[in-house]
Amino acid sequence: MAEFEPVRWMHGDVTLEGAIARPKDRTTRGTVMMFPGATGPGRSFHATMRELANEGYLAVGIDMYGVEADISTPQAAGQHFTRMLEQPALLRERVVAWFETVCGMNEVDAKRVAAIGYCFGGKCVLELARSGAAVAAVTSFHGLLTTHAPARAGEVRADIAVWAGGRDPYAPATDLDALREELDAAGARYQVTLFSYAQHSFTDPDHDAVAEGIAYDPMAHRIAWAGTLAMLAETLGD
Numbered sequence: 001m002a003e004f005e006p007v008r009w010m011h012g013d014v015t016l017e018g019a020i021a022r023p024k025d026r027t028t029r030g031t032v033m034m035f036p037g038a039t040g041p042g043r044s045f046h047a048t049m050r051e052l053a054n055e056g057y058l059a060v061g062i063d064m065y066g067v068e069a070d071i072s073t074p075q076a077a078g079q080h081f082t083r084m085l086e087q088p089a090l091l092r093e094r095v096v097a098w099f100e101t102v103c104g105m106n107e108v109d110a111k112r113v114a115a116i117g118y119c120f121g122g123k124c125v126l127e128l129a130r131s132g133a134a135v136a137a138v139t140s141f142h143g144l145l146t147t148h149a150p151a152r153a154g155e156v157r158a159d160i161a162v163w164a165g166g167r168d169p170y171a172p173a174t175d176l177d178a179l180r181e182e183l184d185a186a187g188a189r190y191q192v193t194l195f196s197y198a199q200h201s202f203t204d205p206d207h208d209a210v211a212e213g214i215a216y217d218p219m220a221h222r223i224a225w226a227g228t229l230a231m232l233a234e235t236l237g238d
Contacts, residue, residue, distance in 0.1 A: 011097050019061040021053040029056040030112035030236030035121025038081035040071040042206045088148035092127045099133050112236045129158040137235040139228050141203045145175040151186035159235050160190035163224040165198030169213040195220040
């Protein structure tokens with residue numbers, strides 16, 4: 001897509017390539033890193049990048065797998081997703097490295113960077129917060145909630161928002177309870193919103209009913225997105 005500019009760099013021996021959507025007037029209200037779900041960025045993801053750019057944010061789409069990764073089918077993408085989950089330390093290291101790379105861009109104010117993520121991306125942004133990185137805010141939409149290394153007391157600097165589905169088989173109530181206990185113990189500033197009837201991927205029309213336990217929910221999507229825009233305005237400044 002010509003409207004998106006590539007951003008490419010190396011993490012270890014893996015070449016990563018993200019995408020940037022810029023506000024038309026080239027002045028920004030801040031930077032928002034966007035972490036896609038396990039199958040990679042799709043139509044709704046790119047539409048959200050454009051919307052954020054129209055709202056005045058520099059939107060940066062993140063690549064966690066590398067340019068050589070085959071994500072042409074859900075099955076192919078799933079192999080890369082599984083490998084990342086099997087290397088949780090590498091996952092967190094890559095997320096933090098992406099944050100540092102974005103903060104180092106000439107047009108980015110490192111004090112005004114937020115991150116949002118969907119499904120697998122929701123896990124990524126929570127790992128960024130857990131790392132203690134100086135990210136202003138993170139928002140997890142129907143994200144995976146477990147971790148190999150819980151947040152440590154006094155080290156979480158981000159404001160955290162978690163939007164969860166009560167019928168999400170990939171983020172059961174036990175995981176949500178454990179996350180709240182973890183964040184309470186860490187002294188983190190967070191909010192959790194549970195949509196009791198929402199399933200996994202409730203913000204993503206591209207994945208509506210692709211499998212059992214996955215469904216788009218327009219009301220939950222609209223509410224979660226409105227709350228996210230409010231959080232970005234508060235944490236990044238208008």
